[in-house]
Amino acid sequence: MTHTELAAAVDVTLTLGGREVLRGASVDVRAGEVLALVGPNGAGKSTLLAALAADLRPASGTVRLAGREARAWRVAELARHRAVLPQHPALTFPFTAAEVVAMGRAPWARTPMAEADGAIVAACLADCEVAELAGRPFAELSGGEKARVALARVLAQRTALLMLDEPTAALDLRHQELVMRVCRERAGAGDGVVVVLHDLGLAAAHCDRVAVLREGAIAACGPPREVFTPALLSEVYRQPVDVLTHPARDEPIVLPVRSPRTAPLGESA
Amino acid sequence: MTTLATRPPRTRTGARAGTVLAMAIALAVLAAASAALGAFDIPLADLAGSALHRLGLGGRELDRVAESVLWNVRLPRVALAVLVGASLGCAGALMQGVFGNPLADPGTIGVSSGAAVGAVTAIGFGATAFGAWTVPAFAFTGGLVTVGGVYLLSRGEGGTRVVGLILTGIAVNAFAGALIGLVMSTVDNARLTGITFWQLGSMAQATWPKVLAVLPCALLGLIVAPRYARRLDLLALGERPARHLGVDVERLRLTLIVLVALLTAAAVSVSGIIGFVGLVVPHLLRMIAGPGHRFLIPGSALGGALVLLTADLAARTLAAPAELPLGVLTALIGSPFFFWLLRATRAKSGGWG
Known part of the structure; x- marks a missing residue:
């Protein structure tokens, strides 16, 4: 292979x-x-x-x-x-979301690839469902919106x-x-x-x-x-886990093993 | 939908063009006013006539006194104010970009004081090693040593910390003040008076040779600075993301530090420490037309020239025949602004972020 x-x-x-x-x-x-x-x-x-x-x-x-x-x-x-999305996207000056995404095109400035800048930025904004935030200052966005704008910037780097x-x-x-x-x-x-x-x-x-x-x-x-085996994950996370299989898809589902006592109070009452 | 999404950037483009146009017109009008107004008034028509005559395009020469006042007193003063203001505005925009903080400017970091130590040394000991360029050369050396020192001292693992930088700036300002005091205590009275007036920041002694003395530093800085605009935009994302986008962050910082030292030296060597222009102008422009450095760097140069020309006109006409020190005037208006900015920054980011 x-x-x-x-x-x-x-x-x-x-x-x-x-x-x-x-x-x-x-x-x-x-x-x-x-x-x-x-x-x-x-x-x-x-x-x-x-x-x-x-x-x-x-x-x-x-x-x-x-x-x-x-x-x-x-x-x-x-x-x-390579493009890298940081864990905590930050910005020091009040650039708009669209301007932030356009920064992702910087490595291609003065290359033939730069011709598509506008189209790529628009496509990436749409892919991350942040097109309607394009004109808003990045700093005013919610945490989730910031994360998606940051992802759009990384995608725009192509x-x-x-x-x-x-x-x-x-x-x-x-x-x-x-x-x-x-x-x-x-x-x-x-x-x-x-x-x-x-x-x-x-x-x-x-x-x-x-x-x-x-x-x-x-x-x-x-x-x-x-x-994802129970033995490996339980050992690595130092927390007993169960691994189930999704009923419809062949996909493992990982759940921590919980004792009944930790269930919410209301239910046992 | 699409109009909603695209409107703000388009408005910003409009705001940028409008701001540049308005500043350019205001600068032209103020330059003409500065040339015309003063103890010896020169009508605007005469001004135009004399300018046309000098350019060999007709017009007519003024009488000897008017001609001399206009060409040997007023116009060098206008040129110097424009150069110094442009240098300060541009240096401010660069510093704020490099350190990612709207509170950074040559004054707060201590570059101006460092350049002043160089200039005072040259003036105080009557150095003439580089002819007309002696004071700017000393100021550049002083500024470069200072900004380099601040950079090295405040640089932690993995980059420059803003808090450390500004605190270091305070220490540097104090040290530079001590050095200036030391020089002043050793020189004779005549030189002392010269230093004192220079320190307050004034355009009163403007001459063409002085304009020529600062021209190389200022022009080089102003021409080269816009080349780094896009990289400064990327630096707003943080050091590591900027590197991910292809910016050699360390080299960018070092280059810009040299540029800031050049521009600050140009300003300080002729007119002493004129604070707050580099702080206020980029900040206002950012509020009007957004933070993009491709606009902000040339815009701040233009805005700085406008502010300083206005301040100089006010300094010499408000209390005529007496003249207010220019540095005092800019500090009177700039300090409260700095205070407001400090409060706004702390309220927004909960500290010094």
Whole structure:
């Protein structure tokens, strides 16, 4: 089996503020698939994403992008290969949503690709269902609206590799599905998507592979059905879980094991 | 639907064009007024005639006194006010963009004070190493050392912290003030008077050689600055997202720091510390026409020129025949604005974000 490798971490160790956050993590991101990074808080998901994005330099091990070592890339080249959605989108001056999305086109300025700027920005605003917010200042939007505008900006960058750090954290049910659908569409078009998720249900439903992180290393990596076993998840999350199968679709559903005593008071009365 | 979605950006484009046009017209009118008004009034018709005559397009020469007042006193003063104002406005817009904070300007960070130390040293010890460019050269060196020092000192792991930056600016201002005091305590009375007047910020001693002395610094800064507009827009997303979009953030910062030092040196070396122009002008323009730096940088230069020309005209006509110090006038209006801005910023972001 051959895959087009868009990014890969090989045995990466990385220290932040004296703490070893990644300890020999290896993972690859392939064209045409959605890969989820999941794991408990502090397991190193965001740090692994940052290492793959060439933001952080590993202490040992290698990060490759499109087969080339991360440190050999120039900042401007990277911007045309991968787009990154930060966990907390911020903005210091009162730019409008449309202006923010148009910033995603910056890497293509003065290239033939720039001709399509207007059309791409409009399409990305529509894809994320924020077209009607286009003229509003970004700072005045709600958390969920900001998250979708930020995603539209990242999509507007039109890179082969998308890296999203918790894109669904601030979103309601409907928009969580919207974001994951957008990820699937991009993978369907041949791009690679790597996404940090907390919701294992979303990961199971929309991702081709999931990588489960435990204390800075990959505990398991593969299709959700194979990786999401009660034994592994209970151990990694230090919380007993049940894994059921969706009655209509062949899709694992992960639920924490709850004792009856923790049920709401009203029901037992 | 579509009109609702697209209207605000279109209004902004309109606001930008309108603002630029209005400022350009106001600048032309004020320049003419500044040239005409004063202790020796020159009618506008004579002004036009003399200008046409000098350009070899007809018109007629004025009598000797009027001709001399116009060409050797008034016009260099107008030119100097425009250059200094444009430099300050542009430097303010750049600094606010670099540090992602509307409170940053050459004054708050201490660049002006640093440049002033250089200028005072040159004036106080009568240095002539670079001829007419001695004071600007010293001011540039002082400004560059200061802004570089502030940058290095306030730079934490992974970037520049705004709080640290502004607090460092306070310390730098105090240190620069001490150095200026030290120089002033060692020089003779004549030089001391010169420094004192220079420090208050005034255009009164404007001459063509002085205009030429600041022209290279100011022009270079003003011409190069707009090239960095788009990258400054991206910096508003934060350092890491800007890098994700292809901006070499460290290099951008260093380049802009040199530009700010150049522009500040141009302004400080001829007219002392004129505060708040770089703070107020970009902020007002952002409120009128949005924060895009492709408009904001040239717009702030134009706006700064307009504000300083107005202030200078007021400074020399309000209390005529006496002349108010220009720096005092801008600070009188600018300080309350700074205070208001401080409160508004804290109310909005709950602190110093």
